[in-house]
Amino acid sequence: MIVRWALLLGGLVVAMAQLAHAAGGSMGLPKTIEAGSSFSIQTPGSGNASLYIIGIGQVLKRDVQLGQIVFFAAGSLFNAGHYLAVLAGDSSTETESFDVVPANKPSNLSFLAKPSRLPVGQPDGISGAVYVFDAYHNLISVPTPVSFELSSPSGTIQKRAAIAREGAAWAQMDSTALQGMDEFVVRAGDISSARVVGQVPGDPCGLKMTARQSGQQAVLVTDAVRDCNGNAVLDGTIVTFTETYNGSQSTIDEPLKHGIAQVTISAHNGAMFSVACGVAMGNQIRWEK
């Protein structure tokens, strides 16, 4: 009975020792390695063996002399993730795991700015999202300070500071009153990325036309069409002229050219001319010869 107990306990001790040997870092591996950095592995024992480093999308194999240190140059392992080191000798196999973590220094930024075009005067109308990567395009998972900066055509600058968590940060900005191109820049460390956002005029405001006679016809001309912030509405925008007389109606959809729209239309005594652009209505003119 005593012998049986002694054998059982002895077996357990040996098993635990082997388990500890297998999992307990006898290869001398660090628990984490920074992506792209050099590292070394101290192999235990003696004789010949093969060392495999297995990770996501990458496998390294080295023939090693057990008992010696195996060096891995900088850049050998660059994809962040969980790796397995397998030391396969003639008589035994050892396995250890470790993590390759992203470098802390930002080297690449992926910057998404939306929209690429929006009307002026939109609060929180512009959003920017940045993803911070190291030199090997691993998303940097430690908190990283970033700054957003939007320069508008009027010269005003909006700034937002943020912390990229799990590699991502975002901010919202206002579109300003002046049309033109904004420069939207994000910075992390000593690198930056820029996008261009177009601020376009809003709906026409105070649309007004005048009418004059030209032979048997009337020439209708708008004043320079502007939005409520004074920006010139872009050429090509459709302006609709309507003439109503005796229950009959004539319409022309005319695009703006050089900031104004002009049409020549048959003039009927007592006709009513009106003008509109999108949902914005303009003035009316009664035509009396």
Place this chain on the structure above:
Amino acid sequence: MKKGHLFAALLGALTVVLILIGTEWPVPSAAAYAGGGGLLRSSSTPEETAANLVDEIRMQAWDKAYASLANKAQFTEDEFKRDITGYYPSLRTYATLESFEVTPLHESADEAEIRVKLHWSTVVGVSVSTRDLHMMRNGDHWEAEWPIVKEAVVPPQVIPVNYLRWDVIYRGPGDDWGIQDVEAPHVRIVDMHPVERAEGLVILGELLNEDVVPANVSVTATLLSKSQSPIATEGSFDKISHLLLPKQVTPFLIEFSNVTLSQVGSVRMVPTSSLVSASADPVIEIEDQQLNPAPGASLTGQLINQSGQIVNVAHVLGTFYDKTGQVVWVADEYIDRALLPQTPIPFEIHIPQDLASQVSSQRTVVATYSSGGSQ
């Protein structure tokens, strides 16, 4: 087995008999299409003469049709043909005459007025045109005078056109994924209204391009039941002006056949837009728009191409509103003639009889197509 052989023999014999009958006494139209002479009836009445003429037009027997006319001295055969098929490429150029109706308007011993209604089959559906023929007795038969409409001649001139054109450069395959592509135009449904009709449910509305760039647009509607399960999904197809310039508004109409309003809990509308290259030219004036009351309620007017290029196909869309400004109907008409510069072309859009009394005002838009580029 024997029954099968007997049946086959009977079928064979029947086929041979029918072939013999068809050869000996062919249907006139079949004989005509087979080149075995015309469909021609006798020309002893004005109606028969008019029908013969239209049959020859249908078979594109231009020489025979022209030869039968009483007033052929007034125009050439080519002008007669162009009057029917169009002087410039248009919907009519590629249309075939599907059917026709002959209606006597007035008849005396030697003269008659006959109205022929021609149903043309075009790529966008049936197009109907009407001609009133003056008929004259000539001995023992009648002859038709063709009411030729000669195409207006545009004098040689240079029309300077400096309208905007928008071209688009999209994101390239080598660009970083963070680089934004050109933004799709922002469009908005500004009105939407379901109408129950005998043939089903119709969704009417208007779509605005509120952006500063041209948009190619369409609208899709999904009917949801009261339990929010989808009933059907349909698109506006051609009942919309697909190209919208900045701040332009188009009506749309979406039809759901065999669906009643009581089945519908809600409607999910999805307007889609994409940025396209486009030109602000040509500009079409819509002149003399007139709402004509029932019976035969319609919107009539004239299109005038104010630009220098020929418009091959014009699509007129009318939006009809009630007194409160709500859309009550959307209807359209394709113009089967090319629009020449500065040349008025009439249009007529029919309004359903039962809705005509509700219509208080209207708005008309024109979509155009010119060969050599979508406009």
